[in-house]
Amino acid sequence: MTDFADDTPTPIHEPRVWSDERWIAQVIKNEDDDGWAVSMTLHGESEPALVGPWTMGRDKKNPKPLDVSAFNTLVKTASEVLRRHEQQLHAQLNKNVAITTADGQRLRVALAIVPDEEGATATLSAQDDLGQELARVPVPPTFKLTTDSATAWAQGGFEKPR
Template sequence: MNHEDDIDTGDDAARIHEPRLWRDKGWTARVIKNEDGDGWAVEMIRDGSAEPALVGPWTMGRNKVDPKPLDATAHQTLVKTASEVIRRHEQQLHGQLNKQVTVEFESEPLEVRLAITPDEFEPFGTLTALNRFGDVLATTTVRPNFRLSRDSAERWAAGGFGKIRG
């Protein structure tokens, strides 16, 4: 018995340890026939997700026909890889939805932040101005395609932090 079998995940009924299907620790690894041709692929799906976080090639077994069976070590490696893919995607999305610039306003640094809320029906942006102490000086709603730049932040501040049109 290996050490991982000693860890109580709290949901033994959901655990599956089969050669082509391995469900454990919040992830499911499934070995599937490669859609692009010969060979095998493995998909990693995080519990609660409809789509795989990762799909990649899978090693052939010794007979060069069947896939290599999944095991605890392979599953753990796949979990780490799929988790990293998700983390990078979340970082990229965060970067697309959140911007900030620092400008000078009344001889003081002013940080202006733009946060986009990607609502399916009515996406919008929130523009926030903070002083050097992190106090919110102003906030306003903007269109989701608003371009935050040093120039647009300076114009907003110079205009008294009013509503931005357009």
């Protein structure tokens, strides 16, 4: 539910659904066995950020009800999962290597890929050891940045690699 006056979701505090302004926790029947699972979904997202097992209640049939403590723990865990996913994606899209040119200059060569549904783009750049940018050229997102390819690019006068 959303409060239309300010578009802030209305908090829900029910035994199987708990939410705040950002997250919705839902206890669901685990289809794989007789147990229960809990999903954590960011408001506005279609897929949960986290799904995990949920504790059975005292009757060993129904799930333990959600409460503020459990919800806060789930929020912390789901937020950490998202943070790790973002870090992994960043690492996949941004690579850099340090090289030393033939004249002894230390450089950092970086490849930054920008994903896009229309087609990803990529940029290759070089900085000296003081952080001054020496070159920046577009490259295909499939460009493989290695020490050898970075050295060849620098030795070639920072011309756009083929």
